[in-house]
Amino acid sequence: MFNPSLPSPFSRAIECLGFGLINKVFLDFGISWWKPSTKGFQLLWKEETFCNKKLAAWTRDMTGFDVLPNHEGILLGWVGGRGAYIVETLSEQQVATDCENLLKHYLKFDKIFPVKKCLRTQWNANKYVRGSYSHITTRCDVDGITPCCLAEPIWGKTKKKYDKDVPIMMFAGEATHESFYSTTHGAYDTGVKQAQTFLRYHVTKS
Numbered sequence: 001m002f003n004p005s006l007p008s009p010f011s012r013a014i015e016c017l018g019f020g021l022i023n024k025v026f027l028d029f030g031i032s033w034w035k036p037s038t039k040g041f042q043l044l045w046k047e048e049t050f051c052n053k054k055l056a057a058w059t060r061d062m063t064g065f066d067v068l069p070n071h072e073g074i075l076l077g078w079v080g081g082r083g084a085y086i087v088e089t090l091s092e093q094q095v096a097t098d099c100e101n102l103l104k105h106y107l108k109f110d111k112i113f114p115v116k117k118c119l120r121t122q123w124n125a126n127k128y129v130r131g132s133y134s135h136i137t138t139r140c141d142v143d144g145i146t147p148c149c150l151a152e153p154i155w156g157k158t159k160k161k162y163d164k165d166v167p168i169m170m171f172a173g174e175a176t177h178e179s180f181y182s183t184t185h186g187a188y189d190t191g192v193k194q195a196q197t198f199l200r201y202h203v204t205k206s
């Protein structure tokens with residue numbers, strides 16, 4: 001991806017850090033058929049439910065559905081594991097039917113309102129995203145790699161500053177924060193820190 005290639009500690013860190021997948025499923029029923037105080041439905045899977053052939057296999061990786069405040073009649077479902085990859089390949093109609101069956105099974109309702117519209121994210125297929133959360137893998141532990149390995153600037157000379165090394169390349173974002181990796185505030189912090197470093201070395205105060 002990089003030409004010339006990155007110094008090896010950086011390429012090793014990028015190779016070792018993981019990037020997993022979670023997808024969201026939005027179900028629009030048009031009407032809130034649940035009790036007004038309901039926050040959502042969290043699914044606890046028993047072994048017999050796990051083997052239930054009437055439920056689509058991918059829905060076993062659904063952890064639950066949240067009620068979205070201020071959005072009448074909409075449930076937000078979360079899917080991880082293999083199901084997160086499979087849901088991206090199904091039509092939204094199929095996703096809606098599978099989720100309706102799952103909700104009927106769990107809530108013991110014969111009839112729930114049919115889904116009017118279903119949207120699901122496809123964060124793996126999106127070439128600008130390719131997943132959802134970075135994480136530290138067991139390989140990182142073996143190789144002593146942490147996200148902050150990526151937060152160090154890469155130093156070198158520029159045409160303007162040929163007498164001493166300055167930061168010529170810096171990474172920021174959720175995969176580079178020492179403790180708040182995989183979070184928005186972590187990503188933000190790293191961006192601010194790298195921008196400050198850039199200004200310190202590249203912008204002279206008048």
Ligand SMILES: Cc1cc2nc3c(=O)[nH]c(=O)nc-3n(C[C@H](O)[C@H](O)[C@H](O)COP(=O)(O)OP(=O)(O)OC[C@H]3O[C@@H](n4cnc5c(N)ncnc54)[C@H](O)[C@@H]3O)c2cc1C
Pocket residue numbers: 022024127128129131132133172173174175181182183184185187
């Ligand atoms: C489902 C979900 C729920 C989450 N919930 C929370 C939460 O409750 N709290 C929390 O703190 N964090 C949460 N996170 C994590 C948080 O969203 C991320 O940690 C954060 O957005 C990462 O910011 P970033 O700037 O590192 O990367 P991103 O926000 O991914 O920004 C990278 C940007 O680069 C763009 N891009 C990629 N490739 C290219 C290219 N070649 N050219 C130009 N642009 C490109 C992408 O389109 C994207 O806009 C959640 C994440 C997910 C997936």
